[in-house]
Amino acid sequence: MFKHILVPISDDKLTQKGLKEVVKLAKTDMAKVTLAYISDPLGPYMYSDMAIQFVISEKEHQDACNRFAQRLFLKALALLPKDLEVDTSHIFHSNIADGIIEAAINNQADVIMMASHKRKGIQGFFLRSEANEVVMHSSVPVMILNT
Numbered sequence: 485m486f487k488h489i490l491v492p493i494s495d496d497k498l499t500q501k502g503l504k505e506v507v508k509l510a511k512t513d514m515a516k517v518t519l520a521y522i523s524d525p526l527g528p529y530m531y532s533d534m535a536i537q538f539v540i541s542e543k544e545h546q547d548a549c550n551r552f553a554q555r556l557f558l559k560a561l562a563l564l565p566k567d568l569e570v571d572t573s574h575i576f577h578s579n580i581a582d583g584i585i586e587a588a589i590n591n592q593a594d595v596i597m598m599a600s601h602k603r604k605g606i607q608g609f610f611l612r613s614e615a616n617e618v619v620m621h622s623s624v625p626v627m628i629l630n631t
Contacts, residue, residue: 488516490573490593490624492584492614493560502599502629503563509597516569518591519560522583523549525576550574581617588624596622599629 491506493499510517527545540548553574564570573591577583588596600615619626 486510486513486515486595488518488591488593488595490518490520490584490588490591490596492520492522492580492587492596492598493556494521495556495559498599499560500563502597503560505629506597507564507568510568511565516571517564518571518573518587518593519557520573520575520584520587520591521553521556522575522577522580522587523553524578526578546576549576581614581621584614584618585622585624588622593624596624596626597629598626 486509489506489510491502493503506517509515523546525546527540527542553572557572557574561570571591573587575583575587575590577586584596584598587593596618598615598618600613615626615628619628
């Protein structure tokens with residue numbers, strides 16, 4: 485059914501639960517899996533007298549993001565079987581949902597599989613759902629995992 489699955493990851497339990505479901509489908513379809521992590525291209529800005537001495541350069545910020553992404557990829561790879569074909573993709577994008585879609589297109593994935601926090605009501609209004617945003621804007625099919 486699917487030959488290339490893109491899986492956005494983060495440093496939370498939702499990623500760990502979602503990867504179990506991804507493995508089932510990937511093994512059934514003999515599909516390749518690409519793990520994607522999205523980083524904000526701009527470093528954090530702080531404005532105060534004390535914060536002036538803590539300013540970091542754009543390169544330092546990107547290096548820190550790359551190191552963090554590599555740690556996440558290693559943690560995720562440890563949860564996946566060794567016989568599964570897995571690649572990684574680290575994207576810098578100011579909008580996580582758009583970054584996920586960009587990663588899917590760049591890696592020629594034929595489906596995006598992602599977990600959702602299932603935020604509803606006022607919490608969903610204020611915290612918004614990345615999964616919902618990806619579903620609404622992606623030209624690549626999206627499968628929301630029931631975790």
